Amino acid sequence: MTKRTSAKYKIDRRMGENIWGRPKSPVNRREYGPGQHGQRRKGKMSDFGLQLRAKQKLKGYYGDITEKQFRRIYAEAERIKGDTGENLIGLLERRLDAVIYRAKFVPTVFAARQFVNHGHVKVNGQRVNIPSYRVKEGDVIEVRDRSKQLAVVLEATGLGERDVPEYISADHNKMTAEFTRTPTLSDVPYPVVMEPHLVVEFYAKN
Template sequence: MTKRTSAKYKIDRRMGENIWGRPKSPVNKREYGPGQHGQRRKNKLSDFGTQLRAKQKLKGYYGDLTEKQFRRIYAEAERLKGDTGEMLVGLLERRLDAIVYRAKFVPTIFAARQFVNHGHVLVNGKRVNIASYRVREGDVVEVKQTSKQLAIVLEAVGLAERDVPDYIEVDHSKMTATFTRTPGLSDIPYAVQMEPNLVVEFYAQN
């Protein structure tokens, strides 16, 4: 098991939720935390604990971003006009690795980051190997010609466990995806409830 795969399952267990809706998630069998005392950890969380958990869940969902990365995105969301929570998830969904994952070019968000980093992705015909690259409305994301027959890509396209959201237009015959608009919270197909408003509260108080 790679470090990334391990991280993915650790996050699910720590949260006690199958946050990506994956059939193989250990939470499907054991809905309690990891470790010797995992089954006993059912104490009611404080407001701080609830807010922290919401932040960890959202941060973990996008490939377990570092606190520094996540805080920077939050600061940017705060500067934008409108609801900060909505702006936050909108910025997260515009990350190139998130688009690659949503378009079903790869099976997981962790695979998406690696896929981008290894140079398999083009944006508007130019190679981009930075997972955090911010995609704009109208941008076309494409799997590089020599990478279109990779096993990981063919496997992901056939996954029945999730659908491509309507703010991305995908042509799997050409392996292209057009980002049509920045989504709001209600547009994003999270497998579990995300609460960006609690993340806003967390940063406002800490």
């Protein structure tokens, strides 16, 4: 098992939820957390605990972004006019690795980060290898010609477990996708409940 795969499953088990909706998640077999104390009965979580968990879940979902990166994205969401929680989701969904994952060019968000890092992606005809690159509305993302037959791409496009959301227009024949608009929380197809308002409360107090 690769480090990324084990990290992905560790996050699922730590949260006690199948946060990507993957059929192979260990949570599908057992809902308790990892380690020798994982099966202890859960007590009532404090407000801080709930807020921290919401932050860890959202951060983990996008490939376990570092705390420094996540806090920077949050600070930007706070500066934008409107609801900070909604702004946070919009900024996270505009990450290039998130768009590659949503367009079903790769099977996991971890694979999306690696895929971008290795130079398999173009944005508006220009090669981009920065996973955190922020796409804009109307940007066209494409898989480079020589990368279209990679096993990871062929596996992802054949997956039936998730659909491409409405704010991305994907063409799997040409392996292109257009980011049509910045989504709100209700637009994003999370397999579990995400609570960005609790993330806002967490950072407001800490």
